[in-house]
Amino acid sequence: MKIRIAIVVGWFVVLGVVGVFVMTRSDPEKHAGIEEHFKYGSIGAEGRSGVPASLWLALPEVFADRLPKGPGKGYERVGLLYEKGKTRPIGTSFREAQTGMIGLNCAVCHVGTLRASKDAPRQIILGMPANQFNLQAYLDFLRNIADDRRFNADTLIPAIKKVDPDFSRADEVLYRHYVIPRTKAALLQLRDDFQWMDVRPAEGPGRVDTFNPYKVIVGISTGDTVGTSDLPSIWNQRPREGMQLHWDGNNDSVAERNISAAIGAGASADSLDEPALKRVRDWILDLKAPRYPRQRIDKELAARGEGVWAENCAACHSFKGKLVGKVTPINAIGTDRDRLDSFTQELVDKQGEGTGNLPKFSHFRKTNGYSNQPLDGVWLRAPYLHNGSVPTLEDLLSPPAQRPDRFYRGVDIYDWERVGFTSRGSTAKRTGFLFDTSKQGNGNGGHTYGTDLSADDKRTLIEYIKTL
């Protein structure tokens, strides 16, 4: 009997040791270079919102009909960017845990593309708003497949074997009995948690509703607010320290803003990989904005425009401006107020408590307007205003009534004439997302500064802004 008891005890000791090893395993894919780390490194999002890697790779094969129609294949259809020789798109990370998991990272929202003309090669620009990425379409894809009849082991495992040659017999058992049903349950939960999105205007590429997902996490109502706004650039963060960050200026700490953004990418207080995030933070402190092509700037005009800029724009939009990084009240700026109203004092209070497995935040506050942003690299930050409702600089300097009320966004061909991305014409219509300024949260009014300048002053001002 003693021998048998010893066997039983030994069995459970070994199981315990193996169990602790398996359950605590968390090995992110490592990248020595900071740019590779930014594009493909983990910030810890896999822990809360990751999808099992082999399954994630197979999903677009099985559910191709669930992806938006458009150019590219697989996840390219939601705007994720693939580099040559890579199996995963930019903005995705891998972490080996109980099973390999894929999550999102900072680059998914902060890497964009540019083409100088329709036939020009695509340039991938780090730190730029992801003008092509449709986060809502990606989430909708995952939400829609959750209760699709094909979401079962018999259908998915053969597909996984096709895309993942390393998928073993042991993986198959694990996936069949645990990973696939657990993922399905998680996606059904995602479907229900994000139902609030279904009754709001489509966000389209390059935009995100930043704070309504937070409300779901902390358990408060999203109400009928629409917080959809443009993805920002993330270069030159050092001079932004202390400024009122986010579109409504609700946080003045770059570090805390970064953590908040990492939560938005899917991390939680428990899963956040702070050293990995710090690497990105240190890098973007001094990451420079790409310059507008020099040969496309009329130097004489730009020189003349500097004075117009100094007189009309610099106070709010120059790094040294008196009002830069400060909030202009909504009554003064007059732009669409939905994004402002979507961030509430109730949410500030919850963020301070650290509920819902969020870190405790201490720098968030409720403001009454929108923050004046420095305009470094502004040529790549089109469309303009916080909600991306004005396609080009030329349109922004036009009175609101003359700004386009419908245009296309998500096209990466540059419009060198109007200064912004191509937003009209047949190519834009074929590949872009139709943005309708009459929808809630999409208003293109307000920010009338400079709209009464003479045509010549506007021309010189735009030429100068290209140099920022």
Place this chain on the structure above:
Amino acid sequence: MGAAKSGSAFVALVLAVVVLVILAITFRGLWFIALPLGFIALILAVRSGSGPLRGVSLVVGYVALLLSLVAFTGAALAAVADISIDRGYDVYENSDPADQPALPR
């Protein structure tokens, strides 16, 4: 006494095999049956070693112990998996794609 011990080893062996069959067919589906049966099999397998056993009985006892350990562990894993998966959704309920709204925008 020896016959009784040999008998409990045999019962443990049968129970362990039953549990393994349940797990092979349903895994998480019937863990609430498999877990107590596996536990009983394990207890019987351990207790069957309290007297002098020889020959076939000894072998049956150790085989029962080994299988009941595997069965109990498998049932426990099935229970953990099922509890971990459960979020109030029926993960085997599927709808036809044609019945669903085309949400991707």
